[in-house]
Amino acid sequence: MKRYLQLFVLCIILLLNGCADNEEGIAGLSMLKGEKTITVVKLSAVDDIKDKRIGIFSGTVHDAFITRTYPKAKAFMYDNTSDMVLSLKTGKIDAAMLESITANIILRHNPDLGLLSDDVFTMPLGVGFRKDTPALRDEFNNFLKEIRQDGVYDEMSKRWFVDDAEKAVMPPFKNPVSDKKLVVAVSVEDLPYVAAMNGDYVGFDIEMIKRFAERANYNLEIITVDFSALIAALVSGKVDIITDGIAISEERAKQIDFSDAYANFKTAVIVTKKNLASYDGVGITPVKTSFLKSVSNSFYSNIILEKRYLLIIDGLKITVIISILAAIIGTLIGGLICFMRMSKRKVLSVAAGLFINLIRGTPVLVLLMIIFYVIFASTNINPVIVAVIAFGINFGAYVSEMFRTSIQSVDKGQAEAGIATGFTKVQTFVHIIMPQALRHVLPVYKGEFISLLKMTSIVGYIAVQDLTKASDIIRSRTFDAFFPLIMAAVLYIIIAWLLTWALSCLEISVDPKRKHIKKEVEVSL
Amino acid sequence: MIKVRNLSKHYGDLVVLKDINADIQKGEIISIIGPSGTGKSTFLRCLNLLETPTGGKIFIEDVPLLDKKTNVPKLRQKMGMVFQSFNLYSHLSILENLTIGPIKLLGKSKAEANKKAVELVKLVGLAEKVYSFPDELSGGQKQRVAIARCMAMEPEILLFDEPTSALDPTMVSEVLAVIRRLAKEGITMVIVTHEMEFARNISSRVFYMDEGLIYEEGPPQQIFENPQKGKTKTFIHRIRSLRYHITSRYNDLYAIQAGMEAFCEKHTISKVIIGYVLLATEEVLCLQSDYSDINLNLSYFEKTGSLELICESAGPPVNPLEEGVLDDDIGLRLIKARCESVDYKYEDHKNILTLKIKEE
Numbered sequence: 001m002k003r004y005l006q007l008f009v010l011c012i013i014l015l016l017n018g019c020a021d022n023e024e025g026i027a028g029l030s031m032l033k034g035e036k037t038i039t040v041v042k043l044s045a046v047d048d049i050k051d052k053r054i055g056i057f058s059g060t061v062h063d064a065f066i067t068r069t070y071p072k073a074k075a076f077m078y079d080n081t082s083d084m085v086l087s088l089k090t091g092k093i094d095a096a097m098l099e100s101i102t103a104n105i106i107l108r109h110n111p112d113l114g115l116l117s118d119d120v121f122t123m124p125l126g127v128g129f130r131k132d133t134p135a136l137r138d139e140f141n142n143f144l145k146e147i148r149q150d151g152v153y154d155e156m157s158k159r160w161f162v163d164d165a166e167k168a169v170m171p172p173f174k175n176p177v178s179d180k181k182l183v184v185a186v187s188v189e190d191l192p193y194v195a196a197m198n199g200d201y202v203g204f205d206i207e208m209i210k211r212f213a214e215r216a217n218y219n220l221e222i223i224t225v226d227f228s229a230l231i232a233a234l235v236s237g238k239v240d241i242i243t244d245g246i247a248i249s250e251e252r253a254k255q256i257d258f259s260d261a262y263a264n265f266k267t268a269v270i271v272t273k274k275n276l277a278s279y280d281g282v283g284i285t286p287v288k289t290s291f292l293k294s295v296s297n298s299f300y301s302n303i304i305l306e307k308r309y310l311l312i313i314d315g316l317k318i319t320v321i322i323s324i325l326a327a328i329i330g331t332l333i334g335g336l337i338c339f340m341r342m343s344k345r346k347v348l349s350v351a352a353g354l355f356i357n358l359i360r361g362t363p364v365l366v367l368l369m370i371i372f373y374v375i376f377a378s379t380n381i382n383p384v385i386v387a388v389i390a391f392g393i394n395f396g397a398y399v400s401e402m403f404r405t406s407i408q409s410v411d412k413g414q415a416e417a418g419i420a421t422g423f424t425k426v427q428t429f430v431h432i433i434m435p436q437a438l439r440h441v442l443p444v445y446k447g448e449f450i451s452l453l454k455m456t457s458i459v460g461y462i463a464v465q466d467l468t469k470a471s472d473i474i475r476s477r478t479f480d481a482f483f484p485l486i487m488a489a490v491l492y493i494i495i496a497w498l499l500t501w502a503l504s505c506l507e508i509s510v511d512p513k514r515k516h517i518k519k520e521v522e523v524s525l
Numbered sequence: 526m527i528k529v530r531n532l533s534k535h536y537g538d539l540v541v542l543k544d545i546n547a548d549i550q551k552g553e554i555i556s557i558i559g560p561s562g563t564g565k566s567t568f569l570r571c572l573n574l575l576e577t578p579t580g581g582k583i584f585i586e587d588v589p590l591l592d593k594k595t596n597v598p599k600l601r602q603k604m605g606m607v608f609q610s611f612n613l614y615s616h617l618s619i620l621e622n623l624t625i626g627p628i629k630l631l632g633k634s635k636a637e638a639n640k641k642a643v644e645l646v647k648l649v650g651l652a653e654k655v656y657s658f659p660d661e662l663s664g665g666q667k668q669r670v671a672i673a674r675c676m677a678m679e680p681e682i683l684l685f686d687e688p689t690s691a692l693d694p695t696m697v698s699e700v701l702a703v704i705r706r707l708a709k710e711g712i713t714m715v716i717v718t719h720e721m722e723f724a725r726n727i728s729s730r731v732f733y734m735d736e737g738l739i740y741e742e743g744p745p746q747q748i749f750e751n752p753q754k755g756k757t758k759t760f761i762h763r764i765r766s767l768r769y770h771i772t773s774r775y776n777d778l779y780a781i782q783a784g785m786e787a788f789c790e791k792h793t794i795s796k797v798i799i800g801y802v803l804l805a806t807e808e809v810l811c812l813q814s815d816y817s818d819i820n821l822n823l824s825y826f827e828k829t830g831s832l833e834l835i836c837e838s839a840g841p842p843v844n845p846l847e848e849g850v851l852d853d854d855i856g857l858r859l860i861k862a863r864c865e866s867v868d869y870k871y872e873d874h875k876n877i878l879t880l881k882i883k884e885e
Contacts, residue, residue, distance in 0.1 A: 419575065420573055420601060421606075431625060432616075439616065
């Protein structure tokens with residue numbers, strides 16, 4: 001018992017330490033885990049990373065570049081900047097390869113990181129189109145030519161690439177009211193191309209797309225998809241255009257069409273200053289701040305700054321909406337499946353059994369992707385609806401079995417008594433079986449509902465910005481590992497608690513003994 | 526009121542009801558008695574279609590129950606059923622148990638249903654329990670509520686499926702008292718029961734069921750005091766018997782005696798009486814002249830505690846009780862000393878000697 005207590009206290013201390021000072025805390029953690037950063041030879045040139053662990057974005061051209069140029073190096077795939085930077089800082093990778101402007105912004109936020117090279121190789125950037133929409137691509141290429149001629153391009157280029165992108169202000173945009181709809185997918189990687197600030201998308205690509213929509217009179221809709229899923233979203237017909245600093249590579253050109261290059265993509269390599277030969281170890285001593293101070297700093301930068309709370313509130317709304325709607329639909333599906341499963345007709349019960357096994361055997365993420373990218377591939381359907389359907393089906397498969405066992409756990413005599421009194425089968429079920437089954441099922445149903453709520457955190461895969469995705473986006477801007485994650489965890493706990501409480505009220509209302517009995521009749525004894 | 530014609534019920538190969546015919550008039554109180562597993566409950570459950578019969582016809586007030594067009598739930602409203610395991614709705618209070626049917630099915634107002642319900646719980650003596658839940662009641666109380674629940678539907682027929690079998694003896698009488706009280710109200714009742722005294726007092730007619738049939742039926746006096754058929758007698762008198770068939774003079778007397786001793790011990794008969802039985806058996810066999818076909822039957826009457834030994838032997842009539850028939854009367858004297866009575870008769874070409882063993 002005492003040992004557990006000690007362990008618990010240790011965990012708390014480590015966690016607080018981590019909050020108080022990211023760098024030290026993490027270093028402490030990794031030391032505890034026995035991980036050693038290999039720093040025999042300090043890095044001085046790009047070629048020094050040839051046998052090192054290198055972090056790259058999944059689905060980028062860097063993968064092919066490393067395989068070709070540094071076959072001995074080990075590539076680690078990341079889906080967002082914040083995870084990659086965190087890995088670099090904690091020594092899980094030795095170097096990170098990314099876009100040079102993004103790299104510069106990261107360096108400004110992280111004094112302990114340094115630049116090994118900011119021009120490893122250059123690739124042209126293009127906007128992606130489906131191969132069957134050449135007209136749209138041509139229209140866009142004309143637009144590119146236009147803005148290069150009338151000086152708008154230079155203005156944009158200065159705003160995002162030359163000046164400080166973080167201080168850039170987006171020009172006003174009025175979304176045209178038009179029958180022509182243009183759906184654009186971005187992955188909100190980071191400045192200068194696409195980022196989320198003050199509750200809106202900003203960046204070079206966003207400005208470019210908005211200007212294009214305005215000039216060509218398209219009603220614009222922007223959705224978020226993971227970088228690695230951008231091409232899939234385009235090919236499956238979910239969106240018309242993808243853009244987010246996508247380099248024009250041969251492999252990609254096989255699947256999609258690119259516009260003319262609109263900018264050049266310079267690859268930079270960043271490493272920790274400790275490993276950098278050109279750096280002599282001055283100035284990385286972190287400033288010690290008090291715990292409370294650092295929490296309030298984190299709170300400010302993660303929630304107040306750039307109105308990030310808007311992201312959180314929107315994400316929270318989406319999470320709650322998906323959970324509740326999926327639970328409602330899932331309960332209906334579950335009821336239907338349970339009815340089929342208990343039917344005397346063999347066809348129905350076998351079909352229901354098959355459905356249950358099929359859905360329970362499929363990971364819900366795979367189910368979600370199949371429904372989004374395969375079943376609803378060609379329809380322009382709101383991904384929130386897809387999420388509700390996918391989680392509803394999954395929830396239905398699980399609760400149908402709960403319903404069945406709870407109905408079967410009601411004594412057979414109860415139904416016989418109802419039938420013998422003169423109730424029809426349906427009346428017997430409604431008035432006698434269901435109220436009793438409900439009492440059995442609600443405690444487990446509650447648990448299943450909470451797990452549904454937590455499961456919705458994967459909807460980011462199909463371009464829905466829920467609470468988890470919101471915290472990811474914030475992390476990608478602030479590079480603060482702990483605060484957004486812990487905040488997300490706390491918010492999940494709070495919603496789970498609130499929703500469970502609501503279900504508990506229902507539970508009390510179906511328990512006759514906890515329910516307040518109205519004594520309508522006075523019995524004179 | 527209830528007419529049953531050629532009713533049969535099979536579960537796969539198992540025949541539970543063979544061929545049941547019965548007519549029950551309005552206001553009659555029918556008790557169904559008989560050994561376990563002879564289809565009494567199944568028959569009762571066929572009457573309100575809780576079990577679907579395999580064949581035959583049932584008419585409730587001339588409405589064919591098995592016709593597809595018949596509104597069975599509507600008919601069931603007129604036929605209450607009291608179960609062995611009470612089956613009170615466990616999620617409802619006693620009051621709600623009594624009012625749910627009238628409100629949902631008979632369309633009564635809540636106030637009206639409550640009023641009637643309170644009257645009924647008073648009638649069964651449970652007025653203080655109206656707001657209790659079924660699991661707070663004893664078995665006897667539950668069964669009284671179950672009866673009241675049936676009465677709340679104002680039925681014309683009440684079916685009782687072993688209403689006291691799940692109760693411990695101290696609670697049986699309270700439930701029977703309630704049923705007795707209802708019997709005076711002129712409701713037609715069909716009661717499956719093992720309470721013989723109760724069946725005898727309350728019934729207008731008794732059905733004895735055996736072999737999947739209504740084996741014997743009649744007024745209670747006839748069934749209980751003077752049953753006509755063998756199986757009925759055995760059941761009514763609660764007779765246990767042991768039978769031996771002897772085909773030669775050199776039979777194994779010791780094996781027979783050992784078997785009889787074990788039988789008697791099983792029924793906790795005293796050592797002295799066992800001694801009487803064994804001696805009587807030996808002497809009775811000595812009296813015989815023809816050993817080719819002797820049936821020896823020892824019966825124990827649970828109800829009275831008496832023992833009877835019957836010896837049937839084939840052959841010409843020989844009455845050992847007549848003077849001068851036997852060489853000496855020592856054997857006979859030994860027998861008579863241990864028996865209350867010894868009778869002889871000649872029937873179906875058989876000498877039948879009946880010995881009633883003395884009781885302590």
